Amino acid sequence: MIDNKELILGIDVSSSCCGFTLMDLQGKLVKIFHIAPKLPKHLQNDLMEKANIIEFVLQEYKDLNIKHIAIEEPLLGSNNIFTIATLLKFNGIISYLTYKIFNVKPEYISVYNARKMFFPEFVVEEKGKKILRFPKDVDKKELVFSKVTYLEPSIDVIYSKFFKIKKENYDRSDSYVVAKAGLILNNYIPSLEPITEYFK
DSSP states (O other): OOOSOEEEEEEEOOSSOEEEEEEETTSOEEEEEEEOOOOOGGGTTOHHHHHHHHHHHHGGGTTSEEEEEEEEOOOOOOSOHHHHHHHHHHHHHHHHHHHHHHOOOOEEEOHHHHHHHHOGGGEEEETTEEEEOOOTTOOHHHHHHHHHHHHOTTSOOOBOTTSOBOTHHHHHHHHHHHHHHHHHHTTSSOOOOOOOTTOO
């Protein structure tokens, strides 16, 4: 049972699966989950129908004391204009849904800035600027997942029937990162200290 703690809701939006993290304002994880709307084949690209399912699930949390909502801005690196347009549309739909349910205006944090705050161990100074530089050939999604599960060993990892890590874990991990970044940006918690124990 969640008491009346003030919370931040971190959201990673995609049209196939959205990750959500609830965290108190001191940075303690309250809940991490995902919503992957399942629709009939003829409705699989219907963003409004997907949004209806997400809204239905989020209504369960409407009485929580959510003070901040941090949404990861869409990564616009795809060469597929249709994919970018879909992401932008769905991000807007989810933004409005969460505002309507929780009466909190979302703030947006880019993938780069959220990861820069979450991975101080990979921030280097170059020409007087601090930049994020991951090791070469590293899978960034896997790295995010590794650090999140290192910090939060109680998180249940979702496996396929062939015991492979399912992609929903990465959506959930991304929502955790944006929630932490939201707390840092709003001065609720200090910048994270570098750690490397999770990195193999």
